[in-house]
Amino acid sequence: MARIKKAAVIGAGVMGAAIAGHLANAGIRTVLLDIVPKELTEKEKAKGLTLEDKAVRNRIARTGKERLFKEKPSPIFHKKTADLIEVGNLEDDLEKLGEADWVIEAIIENLEIKQSLFAKVEEVWKPGIIVSSNTSGISIHEMVKERSAEFRSHFLGTHFFNPPRYMKLLEIIPTEDTSDSIVSGMKAFSESVLGKGVVTAKDTPNFIANRIGVYGLQVTFQKMLEDGLGPDEVDSVTGRAMGRPKSATFRTLDLVGLDTFVHVSDNVRENVEEPEEKKAFEVPDLLREMVEKGWLGSKSGQGFFKKVKTDKGKEILVLDPETKEYRPRRKLKAPSLEMAKRAKTMKEQLRALVYADDAAGRFAWYITKKVLLYSAARIPEIADDIVSVDRAMRWGFNWDLGPFQVWDAIGVEKSVARMKEEGETIPPLVEELLASGKKSFYEESPEEIQAFHLGGELRKVEEHPKTIDLARLKEQGKVIKSNRGASLIDIGDDVLCLEFHSPKNAIAADIIQMIQHSVKEVSENYRGLVIGNHGDNFCVGANLMLILMEAQDQNWPELDLMVRQFQKAMGSLRYVDRPVVAAPFNMTLGGGVEVSLPCDRIQASSELYMGLVETGVGLIPGGGGNKEMLLRWMDGVDPKDRISLQPLVNKVFETIAMAKVSTSAEEARDYRFLRREDGITMNRDHLLYDAKQQVLALDAAGYRVPKPRKVPVVGETGYNTLRLGAYGMLQSGYISEHDYKIAGKLAYVLAGGTVPEGTLVDEQYLLDIEREAFLSLAGEPKSQQRMQYMLTKNKPLRN
Known part of the structure; x- marks a missing residue:
């Protein structure tokens, strides 16, 4: 396990400050740094402060720390937790990075700015210090390709999911130069000390969870427009009925922020090669219009949903995709949704829904089919095994079952036969599975679980030694x-x-x-x-x-x-x-x-x-x-x-x-x-x-x-x-x-x-x-x- 007693976070925005907060939750002393402001605020002017005053120079990092006390749910365990966070700036306090055991970059998603920052970090870097980026999709290798070999051997991606305190997933993304001991040490540290579920991802656009999750959201959005449904009706299907969170699809988008979703989608589209995949990540015009209007979701007060005051109190309205006006919410009613509610297991629930011939069933089948095919087609590009993909989606998007677990639940043979009838191309991984005579991606016995890998090999699914099942x-x-x-x-x-x-x-x-x-x-x-x-x-x-x-x-x-x-x-x-x-x-x-x-x-x-x-x-x-x-x-x-x-x-x-x-x-x-x-x-x-x-x-x-x-x-x-x-x-x-x-x-x-x-x-x-x-x-x-x-x-x- 990596021995980390002191950390540094560069970037005091929403994500950077929250990462610093969670490090403090784990008892780690953390210095939070950001740039020096170029202008005074009106309050600073009224106090007679100048750009040379420490209070001004540390303002951005201090504001990030103060935000931890205001956000709900709280990013920190206790008010006193924040005492472990020291604030500073990148001009006066750069040398403090050399005192840390782990330095995390969480600044703007711009490759050139990140490259410039890591050049400065290496000036004060000392051998043994682990350095990572919290990027959600920029190439980890490209950020440090000009840095020394020793620096690169201590560098990797550590993609936290927001909010870091509550979201279990941490994607660790090594490069070809990252030391194996750094990867294994950080994995063990992150699991035991930070409480994370760690998945090792490859240095590909948006890594694992966001790559598949955003694809699924795009497919759902496009299918909604095609079927003439509303966000509220879609959410009736894509929430708990499908083993997903109650926030389903469009409430999730509102929580994440529509601007963030557009940015992540654009990042994949710009960095993949296949024309069909590029098309899948094209942001619909409606979504771009909403972002241009500032309808960004919860943080702006309206997105796909909008809370308004009425004579009866507060009411939540939903955006009608056709009229682009807000209307009262309604649920999609279908027999399959009622059957899913009565099911005793998730397997029975999914089968009742996706194989039903009604509006909800057909919608659920289509988006399930697309996500399963996409997930299988992306192996081994984004991950070497199905277990990493399933864990990433469970831990990062709070799905009850990952894609390959869903496939087993609905029946691989039955679903593939239907996909072929509908003209879909079946990925090599799935064809190999069925050709080998196996009927599921996972095989379980009381002693262990095995997972199917490319090449037809079954491998034991390794659990952490501290897991009691x-x-x-x-x-x-x-x-x-x-x-x-x-x-x-x-x-x-x-x-x-x-x-x-x-x-x-x-x-x-x-x-x-x-x-x-x-x-x-x-x-x-x-x-x-x-x-x-x-x-x-x-x-x-x-x-x-x-x-x-x-x-x-x-x-x-x-x-x-x-x-x-x-x-x-x-x-x-x-x-x-x-x-x-x-x-x-x-x-x-x-x-x-x-x-x-x-x-x-x-x-x-x-x-x-x-x-x-x-x-x-x-x-x-x-x-x-x-x-x-x-x-x-x-x-x-x-x-x-x-x-x-x-x-x-x-x-x-x-x-x-x-x-x-x-x-x-x-x-x-x-x-x-x-x-x-x-x-x-x-x-x-x-x-x-x-x-x-x-x-x-x-x-x-x-x-x-x-x-x-x-x-x-x-x-x-x-x-x-x-x-x-x-x-x-x-x-x-x-x-x-x-x-x-x-x-x-x-x-x-x-x-x-x-x-x-x-x-x-x-x-x-x-x-x-x-x-x-x-x-x-x-x-x-x-x-x-x-x-x-x-x-x-x-x-x-x-x-």
Whole structure:
């Protein structure tokens, strides 16, 4: 792995600043440089500054850094992350490039300007420093062809996808001169430290993902015009129905920026040789007109879609390609779209759509056919293997399946036969596959996956050694026990993984039962337990529908039993005699937090949206979350120090009452969802592995079960303090009467009831009053309204 402790980014535009931000996310000190301004702004003139003042000379880089705090979603994990970014300019601070381990160029897409810049960089460059370009399509070789052989051996392309924090793909583009050790070292560094999915691409126009992705967008645009459809109707087909993001085609174009899309398309058209391919990348007149008018998409306020104010509020209109006027949106309705929705697997979904003889099916078939043929025809020009292409499209465009995985899903033989009937030319790679007697590009067994290569060779698909694939382990018979909601899986080294797989990973009786079984099994036969999964989110909380139904039926004994069992299961996680490590990621809400808090350690994904959000549905945490947060905030505090207790309880109250949710794992530390000793993993694919290492380390260190604690509470005095604060918010109009009622119940639990201030209570006492408050709120009509609203609208009701 490349050892990179300090980096430099040249170019403080949107992309350059965001790359600097993500390097800082990874804990790397970064200097961000840009050119020196040639003119003063009006504000600078008013301050009496000159072009020689440092504040002016560093203005462009400083503005890029400041932009990191304003953009949404945030490019950085935490405000303090930006402290790792130093700003400067290319005249005064050029020598700082010689102090970096990695220099990244992210300036204007102009070959001559880049060549000139790298000549300056080499003047201060020292042997061993890695230099790369973030270009999205200019030849990597051409940029440095005049540089020394040693410089060229340390030079490569590193194409980040925007926004760098959130987009997984990083294309690494070596030249013939790039050292193999630099390529492998940067790949390993980018995967482990930056959390990227790395694909090695060839130095061809727009590399892999943009080459295929932009082709697909062009084909879709041209087919839309040919069929007389609107962008909204096309997006009904090309989104989730085809295993693509919800933003589909035209909302994606608006997000990317139409000017950016035109630039990338033009770059391919100008640099490819085949006339047919050049024609495929010709930008339609409509698109050029929109760019000329400044209709660039989201960044200009309008593109294919436009948000307007109406009497009823805000409405999103769509551009009619024929009239070039905006109109109300409509969806393309077709039987195939409904069939696709009902399909259980992506394979069934795609087959239901592309082979259907209706408007949606015919449209989906055409663009799928074109993208598959183009992808196969571009091998080995843009990549040596199909795996790189599939990964690039999954990681760079968020497709569920890459092109060759799609081909396998819809059936290679069946689809090729239809393509031939329609007069299409089948690429050599596909002809070779079928001539060899094989019927798919991938062959899977429980032990491995193999992929087809040119020449008819099958090669094992290599996975990162830190990847733990639960589905594959299940195929290998590693399941210890399973039910509808969860499975207990042997992940090696005498460590088990408890995997949730209920709808949205919501917690109900089946998961609680599996937790209890896991604790018993681990205690008797294993070294420890990891709680993690491969879902879209770790856990969105308890099964709200079940709670609402029991409350509406006034089945209080059953609901009370459910909450008791949940609390008991969480207690068993805390006091089992083997180490337990939770591996939360993405949405980890309500009950998902309550599962994580009692564990000995948390190994969190860097992308962690963690919070006790029960007040939003008219409740408070009922699975021990209040007690666990008190324990965390009071850790190390002298129980006799009553002055220190109240501010800590206030913090817990504020966090839970306001349903605060972290926007990263770093921010989760602020709320003490994570402790100092908890770990953060940048690459989610490595999360289960890292959590397993935590278990093994705790076991090797001679793990001891934590002892139950007495908790000092603020009692009646603190309860009144908390209620007074909530009353002030009620009087100011910040919260409703029902919010105030919920806050009162929460205050009572966190204060430990009305006992004297400083009383030491045991954990079961706190659980009992928590459960009573939870059940009381569940019976409130307004709380039930909130639960119902969340279930139907998927957003909180403030009644």
